[in-house]
Amino acid sequence: MKKRVLIVDDNSTNLYMLETLLKGHGIEVTSAENGKDALDKARLNPPDLIVSDILMPVMDGYVLCRHWKSDERLKHIPFVFYTATYTEPKDEKFALSLGAERFILKPQEPDIFMDIMKDLFEGGYIVRQVEEKPLGEEMEFFRQHNEILFKKLEKKMQDLEAANRKLKCLEEQYRLSFENVTDIVWTIDADFNVRKISPSVERMLGYKSQDFIGRSVSELVKILTPESMERAMSEIALVLNGQTIPTSVYSLVARDGTIKHGEFSGAPIWRESKIVGMVSVIRDITRRK
Structure with missing residues (x-):
């Protein structure tokens, strides 16, 4: 048995x-x-x-x-x-x-x-x-139990505080890196809406981050040539479906009308075994052209 x-x-x-x-x-x-x-x-x-x-x-x-x-x-x-x-x-x-x-x-x-x-x-x-157990020994059980439990919870709180301090430090490092990165780093959600975009977009294209955050990628026709826009939508869809795409080069339209060339790479964002968005990097390669 x-x-x-x-x-x-x-x-x-x-x-x-x-x-x-x-x-x-x-x-x-x-x-x-x-x-x-x-x-x-x-x-x-x-x-x-x-x-x-x-x-x-x-x-x-x-x-x-x-x-x-x-x-x-x-x-x-x-x-x-x-x-x-x-x-x-x-x-x-x-x-x-x-x-x-x-x-x-x-x-x-x-x-x-x-x-x-x-x-x-x-x-x-x-x-x-x-x-x-007699009543006195029962009381002793609760005393010891509560003492041990309190010490463990106190240790847990100390560990949590230490973890929070470390997290804040990492968040600050990430923020500084994100704000000072040369390439354009941006993320979108599964509905093709822009969630974040680095301030470097202003240095490269003349637009502010606020011009993009919360907007659908499909609305950003002004910064891509028609051919690049069509290709970008197709490749973003592939990434959101979990597929790997090769590095692409897009033609970007700056605020002053000049054409820039950006090397695009993207990867899915996973959460609990589900794709919830995409992170992408656009590198200015205009001088190579």
């Missing part, structure tokens, strides 16, 4: 990877996104083993383990913590004090992880049954 494992994690990618690993070894898998959901599913149909993350919404892994080891139908089932957030010795000590059989840090090598699963399936553990 197949062994059945309940896996608990609020991260869908983590769930998918763990489920794929376990199923690849012939194990039946049930998944849950938080402790409450896991507890409800386990009480309806107890698994042979549970693998749970710790930091989750609704009910975290620590509280889940406490309920698990207090439930007559579930307390004999091995409980495994699998965490990338709670990694300190005191986190493991607290987890084991709740009755968990194993405490594994993410990421773990698949072979090592499956060896642990096999050992547990074969009874290589002593069930850590937790007796009902």
Whole structure:
């Protein structure tokens, strides 16, 4: 008979990877996104083993383990913590004090992880049954739990603040590069509307960025010769359909009526496996002509 494992994690990618690993070894898998959901599913149909993350919404892994080891139908089932957030010795000590059989840090090598699963399936553990606690010890659980949770959330906030500072720095670097680039860099969305265009368009063609932003490419006939306009619309459509196009040369009409020659290259903008626009670079090659 197949062994059945309940896996608990609020991260869908983590769930998918763990489920794929376990199923690849012939194990039946049930998944849950938080402790409450896991507890409800386990009480309806107890698994042979549970693998749970710790930091989750609704009910975290620590509280889940406490309920698990207090439930007559579930307390004999091995409980495994699998965490990338709670990694300190005191986190493991607290987890084991709740009755968990194993405490594994993410990421773990698949072979090592499956060896642990096999050992547990074969009874290589002593069930850590937790007796009902007096009120004072219950209060101590909540004190320790809240202390650990607060420290982890504090660390998360510090990491987030550091990431935001780094992001602002990168955004400033991007802004400076975008505003001072020699070539014309511009983006359009999937509806052919111009979203951004670098200030270099004024240096090259005499137009301001505001003359283009928010307008459809089809309206920009004044800056392209008829032949170049027809070719540009065709090539933009190809890029938005995910096709690769060779570098092209367009004839551009500057504000003062002079003809400039621009080398065009474009690439699709992807978001969540979907093309949402195009980024393009136009390089002035008039002097080469």
